[in-house]
Amino acid sequence: MKAKSIAKGCLRAIRCAAMLACGTLPYHAAQASTYQPAGIDLGATTFYDAFGSTDPGWATIQLLQYENNDKFYTNTGDPNGLFKNGQSQSLVWLPQIIYTSPFKLLGGALGFTVLQPVVYLNAHDDANSFVPLTSNTGVNAGDTTFGPFWQFAPVIAGGRPVFVQRFEFDVIAPTGAYDPTKLVNQGSNFWSINPYWSMTFLPTPKTEVSMRLHYLYNFTNGNPGVNNSDGFPGPVDSFRAGQAVWVNFAASYKVLPSVAVGLNGFWFRQLSDDHVNGQPMAGSRTTNLSLGPGAMWTINPKNVVFANIYLPVVERNTFSGFHLNLRWIHAF
8 A cells, every 4th residue: 555545543553653663673772763773883882982903904893782671762752651561682792803904095994894693582561561562582693784994093193192083884784583573673674874984082191082973874674564563554565764863972081001981872863754655754753862881991902892881861762771782802
C-alpha cells in the first residue's frame, strides 16, 4: 500500500508506538533511536581519540560492551508506557582491524578499517504490556562497518604534541542477524553512510580534549516487520530512519605517567523525520545526551586499555540505561 492510502488512524498508531517498538532496538547502549542503525558508535570512542599511527602497519581494537536498557522515553522526554517493566540487555564483542598504508596524501596517511560485532541479545517486558518486547535472542553477528581513513601526524608546538586529527568515511552494511517479527535485532536491515572527523587537543602536557563529529545518512529498510507486529494496522512496506549528527566527546587528566582519568559522553540529534512508506512521521526525531566517568591505562607503547561508563541525561524518542565499555588497543 502506498503512503497516500494509509489511513490517518494507522499513522497515529505508528507514531505512538513505532518510536520504541519497531525496527531494531540496537545493541549499542547509547544508540539514539529505535530506528537508527545498530552499528553507530555512540560512546564507543574515548580519550586521545584522534591519535593513530601514520607508519605502515596493522593494529586492532577490541571492544567489550555491556548495556542494560530499562528506561523508555516519548517525544517529550516522559516515560513511555508501551512497555511495562521493559528491559533490553546486550553483551557485545566488537573486534576492529586497522591497516595504515604507505600512501600519503597532503601529509596524512591513508588506511582502511573493518569492524564486525558479535552480539548477545535478550529483551522482555510484562505479559500485559501494550507492545510485547520480543528479541532475536542469543548470539549472532551484527552489522559490518568498513571504510577508508586519513590519519594525520600530531602538530608539534613547544616540543610537544598539541593537536591531531583523523577523517574517516564509514559504510554500515546490513549483514547482521535480522528477524522482522522481532522488535530487538542485532542487525538493522538497511545501509547507512557515516563519515566523521576526529580531533584531539592537548592544552597542557597532562590534559587532553577529544571530539569525534559524525554525520549519518540512512537508506530504506524494505522489510521493517511492522506488518507482523501487534498494534500496527495496515501494511507498512518501507521505513527510512532520519538523517542525524552526533558528537562523541571526552576529556582527561594524567594522574600518573601511565594513567589518565576523566569525563566522557555523547550528544545525538536527529535532523530529519523518520519516513514510513515515504511519508514523514511527525514527532519522530531523537535527542540523546549521556555522560559518565572514564579511565585509561597505557600498559606500554603498543597496548592501551580504556574503561568508560555512560548514563542518560537527556532522552527524547529513545531508550537508555547503564552502559559500560572496556576497550583494548594493540599495535602489531
